[in-house]
Amino acid sequence: MNKGMGLTIGVIGGAGWLGGAIAAAILDADVVRPNGLSLSYRKQRPDRFPGAFWTPDNQALVDRSDVVILSVRPADWTEVKVNMEGKLLISVMAGIPLAALCESHNTRRVFRCLPNAAAEVSKSYTPWIATKDTSEDDRAVVRAIFGACGVQDEVETEAAIDYLTGLTGSGPAFPAMLAKAMMDDALLHGLDRDVARRAVNMLIIGAGRLLERHDTCPGDTVQTFREYRGTTAAAIDEMREAGFDNAVARGLEAALRKSVAMGDAS
Ligand SMILES: NC(=O)c1ccc[n+]([C@@H]2O[C@H](COP(=O)([O-])OP(=O)(O)OC[C@H]3O[C@@H](n4cnc5c(N)ncnc54)[C@H](OP(=O)(O)O)[C@@H]3O)[C@@H](O)[C@H]2O)c1
Numbered sequence: 001m002n003k004g005m006g007l008t009i010g011v012i013g014g015a016g017w018l019g020g021a022i023a024a025a026i027l028d029a030d031v032v033r034p035n036g037l038s039l040s041y042r043k044q045r046p047d048r049f050p051g052a053f054w055t056p057d058n059q060a061l062v063d064r065s066d067v068v069i070l071s072v073r074p075a076d077w078t079e080v081k082v083n084m085e086g087k088l089l090i091s092v093m094a095g096i097p098l099a100a101l102c103e104s105h106n107t108r109r110v111f112r113c114l115p116n117a118a119a120e121v122s123k124s125y126t127p128w129i130a131t132k133d134t135s136e137d138d139r140a141v142v143r144a145i146f147g148a149c150g151v152q153d154e155v156e157t158e159a160a161i162d163y164l165t166g167l168t169g170s171g172p173a174f175p176a177m178l179a180k181a182m183m184d185d186a187l188l189h190g191l192d193r194d195v196a197r198r199a200v201n202m203l204i205i206g207a208g209r210l211l212e213r214h215d216t217c218p219g220d221t222v223q224t225f226r227e228y229r230g231t232t233a234a235a236i237d238e239m240r241e242a243g244f245d246n247a248v249a250r251g252l253e254a255a256l257r258k259s260v261a262m263g264d265a266s
Contacts, residue, residue, distance in 0.1 A: 034050065
């Protein structure tokens with residue numbers, strides 16, 4: 001996949017957070033040339049992506065694109081009334097099932113993909129699933145687009161996408177929650193606010209970089225620190241005793257319920 005292939009890609013909702021991040025990543029990775037990229041906006045045309053085609057007309061975007069990425073919020077989707085006959089449709093919307101996308105947009109070549117906000121730094125995890133009418137070439141396009149945004153995996157069921165919408169679609173939110181709880185505790189112990197913020201942010205960054213280098217299983221990391229029998233082991237045991245694992249499981253269950261409900265409401 002490179003500039004030479006002359007792929008044309010359109011991003012409906014290209015002015016938004018995720019649509020803009022995907023557009024930036026695929027331009028950086030040369031998956032598309034600027035003049036092969038179209039983006040649509042609703043209220044205001046952003047001052048981004050020179051050389052790309054901006055339009056408020058979604059059908060005009062579809063007509064000039066081989067591949068259309070649909071990146072509006074699920075609640076706005078019913079307003080996007082476009083015919084995508086003959087096009088490859090890639091939805092990144094949470095909750096909207098493949099069957100509903102096929103029916104609304106008159107195409108059977110549809111992918112449901114669930115990136116996260118880390119696409120902005122090419123570190124998204126993106127699970128995806130396709131209709132049976134998609135080809136190996138279509139799959140190669142999806143792998144190139146979400147490979148440019150980070151790491152991608154094909155999964156076998158839409159139920160897996162619904163679940164991962166809560167787990168990885170949240171991007172930095174859950175690590176940020178842990179970091180916030182730590183920072184609040186540090187402040188209670190009298191630490192300077194800037195020192196506390198730098199300390200917890202660097203803790204998360206360092207943990208991420210170590211994972212990137214060693215790709216260890218999280219359970220093994222926890223076990224290694226428990227076996228060390230130091231301060232970390234004392235904290236891990238107390239956090240578990242206080243219901244840490246159960247709180248995470250309940251939160252993810254709530255995210256799954258919300259993800260399925262968004263699809264049911266569509
Ligand atoms: N952000 C994430 O981390 C994340 C993660 C996983 C999945 N997603 C999914 O990605 C999708 C986009 O999320 P987001 O966070 O990027 O939301 P966002 O920042 O609100 O972007 C959505 C964009 O769509 C535009 N839009 C709405 N209706 C439109 C229309 N009819 N024609 C053209 N543009 C239109 C909005 O324009 P206005 O500003 O003018 O309203 C906005 O710029 C959602 O479906 C969400 O479920 C997001």
